[in-house]
Amino acid sequence: xxxxxxxxxxxxxxxxxxxxxxxxxxxxxxxxxxxxxxxxxxxxxxxxxxxxxxxxxxxxxxxxxxxxxxxxxxxxxxxxxxxxxxxxxxxxxxxxxxxxxxxxxxxxxxxxxxxxxxxxxxxxxxxxxxxxxxxxxxxxxxxx
Amino acid sequence: xxxxxxxxxxxxxxxxxxxxxxxxxxxxxxxxxxxxxxxxxxxxxxxxxxxxxxxxxxxxxxxxxxxxxxxxxxxxxxxxxxxxxxxxxxxxxxxxxxxxxxxxxxxxxxxxxxxxxxxxxxxxxxxxxxxxxxxxxxxxxxxxxxxxxxxxxxxxxxxxxxxxxxxxxxxxxxxxxxxxxxxxxxxxxxxx
Numbered sequence: 001x002x003x004x005x006x007x008x009x010x011x012x013x014x015x016x017x018x019x020x021x022x023x024x025x026x027x028x029x030x031x032x033x034x035x036x037x038x039x040x041x042x043x044x045x046x047x048x049x050x051x052x053x054x055x056x057x058x059x060x061x062x063x064x065x066x067x068x069x070x071x072x073x074x075x076x077x078x079x080x081x082x083x084x085x086x087x088x089x090x091x092x093x094x095x096x097x098x099x100x101x102x103x104x105x106x107x108x109x110x111x112x113x114x115x116x117x118x119x120x121x122x123x124x125x126x127x128x129x130x131x132x133x134x135x136x137x138x139x140x141x142x143x144x
Numbered sequence: 145x146x147x148x149x150x151x152x153x154x155x156x157x158x159x160x161x162x163x164x165x166x167x168x169x170x171x172x173x174x175x176x177x178x179x180x181x182x183x184x185x186x187x188x189x190x191x192x193x194x195x196x197x198x199x200x201x202x203x204x205x206x207x208x209x210x211x212x213x214x215x216x217x218x219x220x221x222x223x224x225x226x227x228x229x230x231x232x233x234x235x236x237x238x239x240x241x242x243x244x245x246x247x248x249x250x251x252x253x254x255x256x257x258x259x260x261x262x263x264x265x266x267x268x269x270x271x272x273x274x275x276x277x278x279x280x281x282x283x284x285x286x287x288x289x290x291x292x293x294x295x296x297x298x299x300x301x302x303x304x305x306x307x308x309x310x311x312x313x314x315x316x317x318x319x320x321x322x323x324x325x326x327x328x329x330x331x332x333x334x335x336x
Contacts, residue, residue: 008315017314058188063168066167
């Protein structure tokens with residue numbers, strides 16, 4: 001097995017994420033390989049450096065600022081909660097308006113159509129005028 | 145872990161105090177993870193706020209398949225990746241080179257005994273030196289080293305947070321450590 005493979009094992013070894021079989025092979029290899037022994041020393045130092053790294057604090061009033069943002073977001077969300085209801089109301093008004101307009105037109109259609117038909121049939125002014133002229137000719141003889 | 149689930153359940157039922165307790169418990173973790181990945185305290189603070197706002201609005205979508213902390217780390221890492229993507233369009237240069245004084249300090253810390261190196265002043269200086277080394281790494285290595293070395297997550301947890309296989313976690317950590325070694329080559333004179 002190559003040293004590179006053992007170096008990958010070493011990285012997992014210091015994290016205690018190595019199988020028992022891999023660990024046995026690695027420890028056997030370390031007995032004879034000075035390069036890998038040096039690598040192990042480096043990895044241990046690296047771990048130590050990170051362990052010494054102090055945790056940093058967030059900036060002042062982190063929670064106060066966060067909760068203020070949450071409150072403002074909640075207010076916005078609360079307003080948004082009414083948005084679907086508002087949209088539905090607008091839609092309902094629009095549908096109602098269209099229905100009313102439609103009904104009125106339909107009513108006009110129902111009541112006006114027969115009148116139009118009758119007027120079309122009976123009130124033809126040209127026929128009526130001709131008829132009147134014919135009657136006058138019968139009574140008074142040919143006109144003009 | 146059980147405690148987190150309980151707090152989350154209470155929060156979902158409308159208990160705001162339960163959410164406050166979750167923030168108090170995890171604010172340091174979230175902030176330090178972001179700071180280690182992003183490398184700037186002011187930006188880390190802003191992103192940490194964004195993370196908790198997301199938790200607040202998305203708590204209902206958490207299915208409980210992983211632990212709460214794993215879910216929180218995933219949101220945190222994703223927010224960092226979003227920020228790093230935005231940065232691709234901006235020129236941001238953080239100092240990544242060590243000066244002679246910093247090199248000496250780091251050597252001293254490693255040479256000193258554990259109790260000496262825990263002095264507050266040294267620890268604070270060391271923090272900046274380590275951050276400088278981290279800033280020089282590619283982002284995926286910065287993330288994986290942060291999750292392992294700063295947050296102490298297991299390979300399995302890292303694989304869940306980063307959505308990669310455990311095998312890949314092993315290889316990426318190995319490569320990240322090699323890159324860091326190159327950066328800290330002054331600590332290891334040739335032949336030593």
